[in-house]
Amino acid sequence: MKKKKRKRGWLKKFLFLLIIAAAAAGVYYWYQKDEKKEEPLAANAKVEEVTRGTIRIMTEGNGQIEAAETVTVTAPYTLKIEEVKVENGDVVEAGDVIAAVDRESVREQIEILESSLSEMNSTISNMDRSGSSALSAPVSGRVKRIYAEQGDVLTDVVAAHGGVMELSADGKMKVEISATDDLKTGATVNVSFLDYEEEGTVISEEDGIYTITLEDGENYDADLEAVVTDENGRTLGTGTLQPNHAYLVECAYGIADEIHVDEGEYVNAGMTLLTRTNVQYHGAYLTMLEKRSEVMEKLRELRALEREPRLKAEKKGILSGLSLADCTVAAQDAPMYQLILTDSFWLKAEIDELDIAGVEEGQNATIVFDAFDTEEYEGRVEKISALGQNVNGVTKYTVTVSVPGIDKVKTAMSATVTIVTDEKADVLLIPIDAVQTVNGQKCVTVLRGESQEIVPVTLGLVNHTQAEVAEGLQEGDQVVVQGKSDFEVMMDMMQQSRSHIQGGDN
Structure with a gap:
């Protein structure tokens, strides 16, 4: 029995060597055959046309x-929850009921707001409704900048500049310079601008920037260019004059009617800076009216809730993080649930x-x-x-x-x-399987009548199925799309045969 098994093994090896020899002969023939341009297409090849289209x-x-987006919904008021109607994971529409609330707890909130409203009404009735037409200087100082002009809405001027005017509140101007010299705090220097030369004092230094102050004057306008020199007349640096402590004059209402001061003028606290129109109501009075409107709106909501004591979803979403429970109190502004x-x-x-x-x-x-x-x-x-x-x-x-x-x-x-x-639109496209690489150059085989010609191409975008042809081909050209070569098919067959023989030996 052992001798017969060795004989069968020898026979299988002989057959395997015979297949290898036949394959080698086929490979030799495949490499030695004439490279004619006029030859039939391989059985596994096909022809595709160069088309124009879009590649992505x-x-x-x-x-x-x-x-x-997830929103957290809080309790609008302190209310007692009677029954929760939903669970986490429920999809709710706008208007769906989340929970039923105790009507008596709603009435308690109404009483609290009605009491607050009564106090507001009393305060409003005793307020000075009319505002002053005159805007007075809040502090003494020299006027350095006037931002408001006749006809301006004063609140708009404040929004743009921070105030309607700017005063120098401490009677000093300053100039900041960048100096290479090591100036000492307290040192005396000269500050020159226009036709003026004034004595200044170095008061501080930070990161190489020195601040020098000098006494204010009538014609010492803000933003004038100033030169700072030492006692020998040597220039230390240049900068612009600015108020040392600027005071912005604010205004809460009205339209500028007349400006009563000029830049450079010194004013005392309480002096009229400007007069204004449209001051029928004082700002504090209007603020109180706005607060009253807010209370009235809350009362309207609570009275509606009293008629139908149910909390409802305001938007469509998925419920999560539900913290409401039956027979419990939800405090005002406390989270009730989240809505996805x-x-x-x-x-x-x-x-x-x-x-x-x-x-x-x-x-x-x-x-x-x-x-x-x-x-x-x-x-x-x-x-x-x-x-x-x-x-x-x-x-x-x-x-x-x-x-x-x-x-x-x-x-x-x-x-x-x-x-x-x-993505590119309106470009020439070929199948990616038509592209070959010959000596580092991308090429395709073009079918011209019965002949095949290898044509170098320049490619653009390339994806898994298509390639953009930038140069080398024209729309309508016929390109050969190769499947596996004869050699590759033969090698696959040899591998399959070898696997089968080896499997028989085991």
Whole structure:
């Protein structure tokens, strides 16, 4: 029995050597045959036409759906909850009932607000409703800047400049210079501007910037260029005159009618700076009226709640973080629940480091959910994380894609996103399998009648199925798309035969 087994093994090895010899002869013939241009196409080759169209470079990533916006809903007033009508995970529409509340607790809140309203009414009735037409100087000082002009709405002037006028409140001006010399605090210097030269004092230094003050004067206007010199007349630096302690005069209402002072003029506290019109009501009076309106609005809401004592959802969303319970008190402004808004979601997808460079904010994306993978939805790249995560030697980055609100989409659903990272329209296209590399040059085989010609080409964008041809071909050219070569097919057959023989020996 042992001798027969060795004989069969010898026979299989002989057959294997015979196949190898036949394959070698075939390979030799394949390399030695004449390279004629006029030869039939390989059986596994096909011809494709150069077409004009659009090519896209795309990358894919997988991730899960998250809430794009979650709002926390707080108790509008301190109320007793009778019965909670919802649970975490419920989808609610605007107007759906969240909880029933105790009507008596609503009445208690109404009484509190009615008492507050009564006090406000008393305060308002005793207030001075009319505002003063005169705006007076709040402090003594010299007028350095006047921002308001006749006809200006004074609140607009304050919003733009911080005040309607600027006073020098301490009787001093200052100039700041950058000096290379080491000036001592308290040193005396000369400050020159226009036709004036005044003595100044160095009062401080910070990061090489020296502040020098001098006595204010009638014509010492702000923003005048000044030169600072030492006792020998040597220039130490230049700067602009500014009030040492500027006082901005504010104004809460009215329209400027007449300006009563000039820049450079010294004013005493209480002196009229300007007069104004449209001052029928004082600012404090108007503020109190606004507060009263707010209380009235709350009373209106509470009375409606008294008629129908139920808390309702204001928007559509998914409930989470529900803290309400039956027969408990919800304190005013305390969180009651969170609402995951369903008008949009985020898809947090992981993109490979080799593709992330082509992903940019604003790019369009196509999303397919695992739960209903025959449907496609449009999205948009909103954010790209700069922090990568390396898992098993592969680094990926999180890309956030906005997803429109879809009724059947739920949080934590898995999805695949496809992002178009580059795109060209109206370009020449060929199948990627038609491209060959000969001595480092990209080429294609072009069919011209019965002849085949190898043509060098310059490629543009290339994806998994197509290549853009920038130079070398024309629309309508016929290119040969090669399958596996005869040699590759023969080697596959040899490998299969060898595997079969080796399997028989075991």
